[in-house]
Amino acid sequence: MDEGDPTRRNLLAGASGIAASALAGCSERLWTRAENTAPEQVELTIKTVPADDDAAAAKIMSHLRENYQAAGIDATHEPIAKAELYRDILLEGDYDVFVVRHPGFDEYDALFELLHSQFVSGRGWQNPFHYSDVTADEHLESQRTSRGDRHNAMAELVEYLEETAPYTVVVFPHHIGAVSADIPITSSPREPLEFYRILSTETENGPRDGPLEVGVFGEGLTERLNPIIVDRNRIDGLLGLLYDPLVRRRSGESIPWLASDVTWEESGRTSATITLRDGLSWHDGTDIDADDVVFTYRFIQDTSMGDIDGGLPAPRYRGRQTIAENVTRVDSRTVRFSFGNTVRSASTRSLTIPILPEHIWEPRSEVIAQRQTEALVVEDEELIGSGPFELGEVTDTAIQLVPFDEHVFRDSSSDRPFVLDGFSQYSGIRFRIDPNPGAMIDAILDGEIDLTATTIPPGETAPIVAHDEIRLTSVQTDSFYMIGYNVHHSELGNPRFRRVLSRLIDREYTVSELFDGFAQPANSFSSLVGIRDDRWEHRTDPILPQFPGTDGEIDVEQVRTLFEDAGYQYENGSLLE
Incomplete structure (x- = not known):
């Protein structure tokens, strides 16, 4: 590839961004060391759920902690119940490293809300890493607007993310289920x-x-x-059975749901005109109309409906809501969405948000505490939906x-x-x-x-296999186990450090030994960011750096060399800050 090639220019630009970030990290450590003549060992706490909640996540954590410790890092584990773990990670940003199962992406554009600096202060699965990188933002924006060459834009994005590593994917687990023999299905539902x-x-x-x-x-x-x-x-799936969206997606195909028709306009700027089905009503008998649709998108953008300066968005669906530049009522059964330069394949994600009843949720916009609305604290046991x-x-x-x-x-x-x-x-x-x-x-x-x-843990399938009237099912999923890094941590802010950490998990070993083969390893650039190889449409995928060790155990000398090449030093086997 010559230097006039645009892909090479982009990669060189990305590399310069990485170098600048790395130098910034090194400079910070140099100043710290100048003030403190006794550098201390790098400390990292890994948060995940207890084994009773997710045995696979606990096993990945244990494997990771052992390799961190062998590499000279003072690594500890903090098991925490799933509800509290999600609060710490997705709401509070209170963690160093986490291991969780991510639900997976419905479309490439899901990476936008996960990583764009627009969401660096967001909540939920909206940039929980606090990752802010100008080059990554450019790639994320490019894939949204590259009408003729979106796959190349995505390829450059995933290659750059392998270099900067705000998180890394370990495996794509199978969904293991059990089904009564009289039900003729091949997989259990999620x-x-x-x-x-x-x-x-x-x-x-x-x-x-x-x-x-x-x-x-x-x-x-x-x-x-x-x-x-x-x-x-x-x-999984419960709320989606109670609340209908305008459109559902299945294997990349769009299925009109509350919408009877979706008419797209893609000459120049992208827009869609939605016609609602006749006879729609909420569970309490109230009619569903265009006002409910417009309200839903406005409410997710700001649950205070203008009463809080800067707004207070809902932590769920916010990323998809931001795809639409404007949502307007045409008449009682027609709504028009404007998406600007965003391509249709990405814009469709915005139509999959469950629609909320305005008459139920608008009163919940009341501000009840500092930067808190009733909508974000209500239990909502009634769940007046439309399904x-x-x-x-x-x-x-x-x-x-x-x-x-x-x-x-x-x-x-x-x-x-x-x-x-x-x-x-x-x-x-x-x-x-x-x-x-x-x-x-x-x-x-x-x-x-x-x-x-x-999903059934891989190690607990034997009783099902032995039963004559029960079938064991196993199907590949888009969900994945990920290791996330809080870039606000003094060392985790350095992309070179994160990249070495991301290599300290043996993905092939994890599949065979921790998942009994019921998973696929993340062993390509696309899969490392959460896109399964069979979902990846780009023609090539460069070779990845390999795990520095064998059979799950790191080669200590090789790993020390990797950290030293990244600007770190050792003392008595300890990796120093």
Whole structure:
């Protein structure tokens, strides 16, 4: 590649940005050392959930901590319950390093909200690393607006992120489930469309008078069902069954949902005109109209509706909301979205936000404390949504969803999305909540549930395999286990240091030994940032730096050389600040 090549120029520009960041980090350490003649050992605390909540995350953490310690880092582990962990990471930024399972990306553009400096002070999965990099911002913006060459823009972005490493992906785990033999499906559900697929599939015994019995496990799953917050446990797919978006996405395909029609205009600036279906209503009987759509996008942008200076956005869906430059009412059933120069494939993400009822949420814009609105603290057990199911009885051990008979999709003669052909074979859905995976597995072995929705730990599949009436299912997912770095930490602010840390996990070993093969390793530039290889459409993927060791254990001398090349020094085996 010659230096006149535009890709090379971009890479050189990126490299200069990395060098500047690295020099800034080195300068800070030099000044620190000038003031302190006794540099101390680098200390890092790794936060993750306890093994009972996520055995895989705990195993990755243990493997990582051992390698950090062997590299001379004073690494400690702080297990913390999932709700508190999400609060520390996604709301407070109170961590050094974390290991969590990320839900995965629905589209390339999800990287924008995860990493752009626009969200450096955001909450939720909006730049929880506090990462601010001008070159990364340029790449993130370019992929949104590169109409003819978006894949090349993405390739440059992922290569640059491997160099700067605000986080790193370890593996893409399979979703392991158990299903009763009389239900003809090949995988257990996690997302609304997967639930609808099951609900529309007739069993060997025909339609059932009772609900689909779904097993999940975890603590506090019924404590706070507010759909716009992120600091609590969730039952995957639950809220999506209660709240409908304008459009749903499936394997890159857009399926109109509340929308009966989406008309795109892409000559110059991108826009979309949405026509709502006839006969839409909320669970309390109130009609759904264009005002609810416009309100939802404005409310996610600022839950105080203008009462707080600078606004107070909802931590959930904020990234998708910012894709739309303007959302306006045309008439009672028509809304127009303006997306500026953003390409259609990225703009469509904005249409997947669940629509909220204005008459329920507008009163919750009241400011009740400093930079706090009622909307962000309300438990919202009532959950007045628009989906084909509405909330029934809620206890500590179960959540019942019952049919919403007035939903337009309950009429088989209506123009329903194709995924609802045959809907519904059950009278509802009941989520049975167990405290741990063992109890959930016992429930399906005893015939108390039809299938599991929370993934089964890889090491606990044997009883299911041995059972004649239960099938073990395993399907590749877009979710991934990631190691995140807080760049506000004195050492983690240095991209060269983060890049070495990102190599101290043996991904192949993790798949074989910690996941029993039920995962794929992140071993390419695209997969290191969370895009599975089979989702990556670029023609090439450069060779990655390898794990400095074998069979999960680092080569201490090799790792010391890597840190020394990054400007660090050792004393008596300890890596010094």
